[in-house]
Amino acid sequence: KMLRVGDGDAPPGLELGLRQLQNGTKCVVRAESRFAFGDAGRPASAEQGTRAVPPDADVEWRIEAHRLWYKExxxxxxxxxxxxxxxxxxxxxxxxxxxxxxxxxxxxxxxxxxxxxxxxxxxxxxxxxxxxxxxxxxxxxxxxxxxxxxxxxxxxxxxxxxxxxxxxxxxxxxxxxxxxxxxxxxxxxxxxxxxxxxxxxxxxxxxxxxxxxxxxxxxxxxxxxKMSAKMSKELFAIQDADPPALDQPEPDASPAGDDPSPRRCALQ
Missing domain, CATH: 1.25.40.10 (Tetratricopeptide repeat domain)
Structure with missing residues (x-):
């Protein structure tokens, strides 16, 4: 399998181990669950031939580095x-x-x-x-x-x-x-x-x-x-409703008997 370190394709524990390898290195990498597959675990895959990893399980990898190179x-x-x-x-x-x-x-x-x-x-x-x-x-x-x-x-x-x-x-x-x-x-x-x-x-x-x-x-x-029918019904209901009452004029606030018209003063 080919892995590019830093892409997040491998669990953190495995990536940390891969960073220490040289060409031809064989080693065992052990990681606590938080550096492996965490509380989610990993389901099995028949296509990949892998077993399920239970949640919160510590993991051990046996790896061999065949070739290392820097990607352009x-x-x-x-x-x-x-x-x-x-x-x-x-x-x-x-x-x-x-x-x-x-x-x-x-x-x-x-x-x-x-x-x-x-x-x-x-x-x-x-x-x-x-x-x-x-x-x-x-x-x-x-x-x-x-x-x-x-x-x-x-x-x-x-x-x-x-x-x-x-x-x-x-x-x-x-x-x-x-x-x-x-x-x-x-x-x-x-x-x-x-x-x-x-x-x-x-x-x-x-x-x-x-x-x-x-x-x-x-x-x-x-x-x-249905929406059009409902909107049409509401529109016709508004049109058929009685028009709102006009505002009534305010009552005359002048004292009884007073002439509300402006008074004219004769100049002597």
């Missing part, structure tokens, strides 16, 4: 370097993904989408094909992780990034529709479904989403009609 700054990386870095980030992201650590998985996938420019590779080459595959797969996983964190707006942006690279990708279109439905963006949902059903007209999942979209739009129209 992102702006100095060649397309080939970007591809190698993306492979590493994908592996780390998938590990967090399978252990349901959505935040760390999303962080790795976001780094891939930010740093891997598929158009830097010549079309038709193996590197271009691999770059597109990594970008799309990690982008779809990023979308899923963001929805798990209820960050639907970022998920919407991520799925758009994926569709820019693979406009007819089935999983991306499916998730784009789900996100649009969640955000009540009926036109976007309809656009994604139009592409999907044109390509896979008998796909049950997309047909079910289409029925869901129709149901949401019908309920929206019903709510809008």
């Amino acid at each position: 700054a992102d702006e100095a990386m060649t397309p080939r370097d970007q591809l190698v870095d993306a492979r590493n980030k994908k592996e780390l992201g998938n590990e967090h993904f399978h252990h349901e650590n959505w935040r760390k998985a999303a962080a790795n996938y976001q780094e891939i989408l930010k740093g891997l420019n598929v158009w830097n590779f010549d079309e038709g080459t193996d590197d271009r094909e691999e770059a597109e595959t990594i970008y799309v797969d990690c982008g779809n996983n990023l979308v899923f992780a963001l929805t798990k964190m209820d960050d639907w707006l970022k998920a919407e942006k991520a799925v758009c990034d994926v569709l820019c690279v693979a406009p007819e990708h089935k999983k991306a279109l499916y998730r784009a529709t789900q996100i649009a439905l969640h955000l009540s963006k009926w036109q976007e949902a309809h656009a994604a479904l139009t592409i999907a059903l044109d390509k896979w007209p008998r796909n049950k999942e997309f047909r079910d989403l289409y029925e869901t979209l129709r149901d949401h739009k019908r309920k929206y129209r019903d709510r809008k009609a």
